[in-house]
Amino acid sequence: MKKIRLILIAFLFLLIIGGCSTKKSPSSRRKPSLREQYITELKNQSGMNHQTFTINVDDVSIGLDDKKLNDLGKSQLNNFEKRYEGLTIKGAILQDKASRDRQLSVETNLLNYKTNFDLYSINETKDIYLSTDITNLLIAASMEFVDDLPVHTVKKEIVEDKYLHIQKSELTNWKQLVDGADEQWRTYLKTRKEGSFKKDKKELTYSFTKKDVERISYFRLKETDKKTQEMVKDVLDTIKEFTLDLRVDKANHTRKGTFDFTFKNGKYTYSVKGKIQQQFKDSEENVELPEPMDLISLDQFAAALTTLPEPTEEEITEIFDMIRAHQDSLDAESIAHYQSFYREYMNDEQFQRLNQLLDELSGEKGI
Secondary structure, eight states: OHHHHHHHHGGGHHHHHHOOOOOOOOOOSSOOOHHHHHHHHHHHHHTSSEEEEEEEEEEEEEEETTOOOOHHHHHHHHHHHHHHTTOEEEEEEEEOTTTOOEEEEEEEOGGGOOEEEEEEEOTTTOOEEEEGGGHHHHHHHHHTTOTTSOGGGTTSOOOTTOEEEEOGGGGHHHHHHHTTHHHHHHHHHTTSOGGGEEEETTEEEEEEEHHHHHHHHHHHHTTSOHHHHHHHHHHHHHEEEEEEEEEEETTTTEEEEEEEEEEEETTEEEEEEEEEEEEEEOOOOOOOOOOGGGEEEHHHHHHHHHOOOOOOHHHHHHHHHHHHHTGGGOOHHHHHHHHHHHTTTSOHHHHHHHHHHHHHHHHHHTO
């Protein structure tokens, strides 16, 4: 459940991209340098209370360390790559000028799930509301990277037409990173050399690298507790390479960028390339919050997620097919995981069949 919370709360970082500080830069008579122009436009954009954004993943490649893949394994990796290539995430972020509440609206086709969802950041309480339309998508996506989420939880109905109420106390670590981050990364840019900033017609460009991410994170982490520092360090350790060429347009108040990053997860190395585009403006729209009766707590969500009925025969078939499909990665640890999890939900006959399947597959692999 802890990992699911981190996935849910990670959407807060889209709010950092937008800023929405409603404070604009003062004008200056002196002709500013390229660095000053770049930073000033970032601040002006962040001072606007509405943005639209689009993120496109154009290319995904996956490598497996120290292991020769058979034809089946190669086919599985190719299928995985194709599922993520063409991924689009688009939406809008609006900050209410009066209440300063924020609404993040997103549409995505991740893993072939065409999903729309909303996230609300409440200024008064500092809580988060997240529409449950996203929960099955998040579980499905996290299963690709998190080993301790069983496949057949994805098939269960959670709570429809509701919003997860993530309280301020559950956001402490993330808020330490988020609060003031928009201003701090601009402050960091002031330390970069003038020659690092380029101009092409109306656009100004800075190329962010892994070193930039590490340096910005270092300044942020100095103000956080040890638990948060360890959490971010674990994330940074997985990143092997990172580049983001971010272009800003002062006339049209846009940001456009191309990104290319590589990260490690267990035995696998993932390389991802894509584009991001943002458009900023001022808006008089208001943020309409969900009704209190439509909110559920994370504990209620966890109960709905983990309180599973006995699997049907159809679900048993799906579970067994999933285990067979992942036979190449089967080892003593994963066998123990399957047994410990499904013992709680399967009846004796179903569990016996599971053990027979695991014995058969492990015998073929010589485990």
